[in-house]
Amino acid sequence: MTSTALRSRAWKLLEMVTTPLLPSDYLDLVSPLRAGADLRGRIEAVHPETGDAATIVIRPGRGWRGHTAGQYVRIGVDVDGVRLWRAYSLTSPTNRQDGRVTITVKALPDGKVSNHLVRRAKPGTLIQLDQPTGDFVLPQAKPAKVLYLTAGSGITPVMGMLRDTEFDDVVMVHCAPQPQDVIFRNELHDLVADKKLRLTEVHTATDGMLDIARLDELVPDWAERETWACGPAGLLDAAEEHWTEHGVQERLHTERFRPSIVVAGDGGEVTFSATGKTVDADGATPLLDVGEEAGVLMPSGCRMGICFGCITPLKAGAVRDLRTGEITEAEPGVLIQTCVSAAAGPCDIER
Amino acid sequence: MTAIDPTAHLTAEQIEELGRELDAIRDEVIADRGEKDAAYIRKVISAQRKLELVSRGVLLFSFFPPAWLIGTAGLSVAKIMDNMEIGHNILHGQWDWMRDPKIHSTTWEWDHVSPSEQWKHSHNELHHTYTNVIGKDNDLGYGIMRVDEDQRWHPFHLGQPLWNFINACFFEYGIAAYDLELGKNLHKRRRKNPEFRARAKAVGRKIRKQVLKDYVIHPLLSGPSFLTTLAATFTANLVRNIWTHSVIMCGHFPEGVQVFERRSIKGETRGQWYLRQMMGSANISGSKAMHFMTGNLSHQIEHHLFPDLPSNRYAEVAVKVRALFEKYELEYVTGPLPKQVFSAWHKVFRLSLPNKKPKVKTPDREQELVAA
Numbered sequence: 001m002t003s004t005a006l007r008s009r010a011w012k013l014l015e016m017v018t019t020p021l022l023p024s025d026y027l028d029l030v031s032p033l034r035a036g037a038d039l040r041g042r043i044e045a046v047h048p049e050t051g052d053a054a055t056i057v058i059r060p061g062r063g064w065r066g067h068t069a070g071q072y073v074r075i076g077v078d079v080d081g082v083r084l085w086r087a088y089s090l091t092s093p094t095n096r097q098d099g100r101v102t103i104t105v106k107a108l109p110d111g112k113v114s115n116h117l118v119r120r121a122k123p124g125t126l127i128q129l130d131q132p133t134g135d136f137v138l139p140q141a142k143p144a145k146v147l148y149l150t151a152g153s154g155i156t157p158v159m160g161m162l163r164d165t166e167f168d169d170v171v172m173v174h175c176a177p178q179p180q181d182v183i184f185r186n187e188l189h190d191l192v193a194d195k196k197l198r199l200t201e202v203h204t205a206t207d208g209m210l211d212i213a214r215l216d217e218l219v220p221d222w223a224e225r226e227t228w229a230c231g232p233a234g235l236l237d238a239a240e241e242h243w244t245e246h247g248v249q250e251r252l253h254t255e256r257f258r259p260s261i262v263v264a265g266d267g268g269e270v271t272f273s274a275t276g277k278t279v280d281a282d283g284a285t286p287l288l289d290v291g292e293e294a295g296v297l298m299p300s301g302c303r304m305g306i307c308f309g310c311i312t313p314l315k316a317g318a319v320r321d322l323r324t325g326e327i328t329e330a331e332p333g334v335l336i337q338t339c340v341s342a343a344a345g346p347c348d349i350e351r
Numbered sequence: 352m353t354a355i356d357p358t359a360h361l362t363a364e365q366i367e368e369l370g371r372e373l374d375a376i377r378d379e380v381i382a383d384r385g386e387k388d389a390a391y392i393r394k395v396i397s398a399q400r401k402l403e404l405v406s407r408g409v410l411l412f413s414f415f416p417p418a419w420l421i422g423t424a425g426l427s428v429a430k431i432m433d434n435m436e437i438g439h440n441i442l443h444g445q446w447d448w449m450r451d452p453k454i455h456s457t458t459w460e461w462d463h464v465s466p467s468e469q470w471k472h473s474h475n476e477l478h479h480t481y482t483n484v485i486g487k488d489n490d491l492g493y494g495i496m497r498v499d500e501d502q503r504w505h506p507f508h509l510g511q512p513l514w515n516f517i518n519a520c521f522f523e524y525g526i527a528a529y530d531l532e533l534g535k536n537l538h539k540r541r542r543k544n545p546e547f548r549a550r551a552k553a554v555g556r557k558i559r560k561q562v563l564k565d566y567v568i569h570p571l572l573s574g575p576s577f578l579t580t581l582a583a584t585f586t587a588n589l590v591r592n593i594w595t596h597s598v599i600m601c602g603h604f605p606e607g608v609q610v611f612e613r614r615s616i617k618g619e620t621r622g623q624w625y626l627r628q629m630m631g632s633a634n635i636s637g638s639k640a641m642h643f644m645t646g647n648l649s650h651q652i653e654h655h656l657f658p659d660l661p662s663n664r665y666a667e668v669a670v671k672v673r674a675l676f677e678k679y680e681l682e683y684v685t686g687p688l689p690k691q692v693f694s695a696w697h698k699v700f701r702l703s704l705p706n707k708k709p710k711v712k713t714p715d716r717e718q719e720l721v722a723a
Binding site: 013016017018019020021025026029078080081082083084301302304305306307308309311323324326333334335 | 374377378381384385386387388389390397400401404443444447448449450451452453456457460461462471472475476479480557560561563564568569572621624658659
């Protein structure tokens with residue numbers, strides 16, 4: 001017998017010992033970061049960067065496959081007891097010796113996860129991790145000239161790049177409301193002092209928003225530079241248009257953060273994605289009834305919210321709990337009770 | 352359905368007002384539900400796992416009598432925790448709001464021979480929706496006992512104290528049979544129904560796994576302690592079964608608990624549904640440890656009003672619920688465990704015999720029985 005077969009037999013036997021739990025349920029008690037466990041990380045430190053941004057130092061579990069500069073990671077954090085998932089750019093270089101990685105988070109107004117991480121996260125806390133991902137990365141072949149065009153927290157993936165790979169000729173244009181809002185400001189100025197970076201800060205509170213036409217003046221040779229841009233949609237749209245106009249769009253790489261902004265309304269178009277049906281629903285009819293009327297096979301039970309026999313994934317949009325008025329927004333893994341939930345705007349139910 | 356309706360003094364408006372007041376209690380807990388509650392269930396789960404691990408470890412040396420005693424006691428408590436405070440409550444969806452896939456009603460499996468999926472249907476859906484409605488809620492005597500005067504007496508009921516005792520000893524098997532609706536499905540034709548066969552198979556798989564674990568693998572691992580470990584796990588399962596049976600009997604069987612006619616729930620309002628839950632359930636009074644070991648089902652009334660609220664909140668909710676009972680002049684059936692167990696058993700014995708005086712049946716009631 002091969003060793004793999006032997007190991008799988010041994011594991012089967014262990015499963016018989018622990019049934020109905022799994023051996024991992026017990027191993028998680030002592031070693032949640034071990035190889036083979038669901039990927040998790042432990043917050044080891046939280047360093048404030050600005051008044052509303054902080055860098056979180058995370059020790060990832062043994063299953064972490066490493067990242068490429070510029071990539072992001074999805075993390076699952078328990079906020080007020082509820083597990084919420086968000087994506088953040090990795091800001092640590094890929095060759096960090098201690099095996100830790102960092103993300104840098106800016107607290108958004110009403111941002112549940114970002115405010116929790118910046119203001120309340122405690123070292124020692126376990127978080128859930130996905131493997132890093134994203135195409136906003138540096139190429140294998142070194143470009144001669146580089147431009148980083150960033151705004152606000154759009155600097156985070158670029159900081160991962162700056163810390164990871166040195167180029168001979170790097171220019172950065174970064175927009176932030178005021179000097180004290182510039183994340184990593186000291187480190188950036190150190191790089192400038194070491195002549196490793198040329199930096200232009202645009203302070204939008206005093207200078208106004210960056211007019212992309214000003215690039216000619218700020219970085220005269222911008223069109224010759226391999227450019228990585230990250231920031232709000234307005235800036236990226238303008239950049240894409242500008243680069244296309246000058247026929248150099250292949251030199252521009254952009255990363256868009258898409259905070260899912262759901263505007264909760266009253267009723268909306270409901271899509272039953274598994275069946276491919278779409279119907280209009282008002283804000284008072286339970287989605288279970290909406291589905292059944294549309295001929296969708298819906299699981300059901302008590303029809304009054306007590307048995308949890310009707311729970312179904314909410315893929316997109318938002319729903320309102322008809323008993324409490326509470327709004328639930330779609331996120332991966334979010335299940336809703338269709339018998340006591342109504343559409344709060346357009347939504348997608350996996351049935 | 353008892354001779355005197357204990358809710359007759361309430362007007363329809365009062366019942367709806369009661370419903371609104373109960374909704375407000377629920378909303379208050381939901382608004383406050385958070386980190387502390389999540390930390391509570393995680394702590395309980397972790398404590399249960401550690402206790403089971405240590406107890407099984409001690410049982411490896413169970414040929415040594417003190418080790419047998421400690422290991423068996425520990426395993427019994429661990430099994431009760433798994434069944435009551437953890438399993439029962441997670442399967443109610445009480446912790447689904449945490450969005451932790453490992454502590455979720457759709458993924459949880461318990462150390463019980465009834466697969467959680469089947470139990471959720473018969474318990475959460477049927478029992479909790481149709482609480483104490485004769486003919487709809489089979490928890491009312493599990494289909495083998497007569498627990499209300501209005502249920503028809505049959506000579507079979509003479510043996511119900513014995514059935515109840517056997518059911519208590521092998522309660523988890525009783526539940527599995529009940530979830531399968533075995534009595535109804537053993538007829539030749541239904542036995543072949545593919546849906547029933549699939550469910551029966553699932554139960555068979557769970558029984559096999561549990562029996563293998565408790566009566567083969569762990570005793571084998573104990574080597575020279577094979578027999579003593581076997582006896583220990585058997586005892587732990589027996590203790591767990593008798594304990595859970597006793598607690599659960601106290602929930603709806605004690606004297607003073609009302610049962611309802613099928614007809615009475617037609618077009619039931621939210622207020623009326625709440626009122627039925629209040630009159631159809633009974634509590635057990637006692638210490639914090641007592642509430643914990645019953646999985647907080649000692650707060651059965653509160654659990655039936657709000658089956659999806661986290662169990663650790665029932666104690667605080669109970670104070671407010673009890674005040675409403677007083678305000679609306681309703682009887683809050685509660686008492687210490689021995690008293691409630693005695694009361695429930697007393698009823699089992701009493702109703703094993705036909706009613707002393709034949710009840711005068713109203714024409715409505717006759718029609719109801721014919722229709723049923």
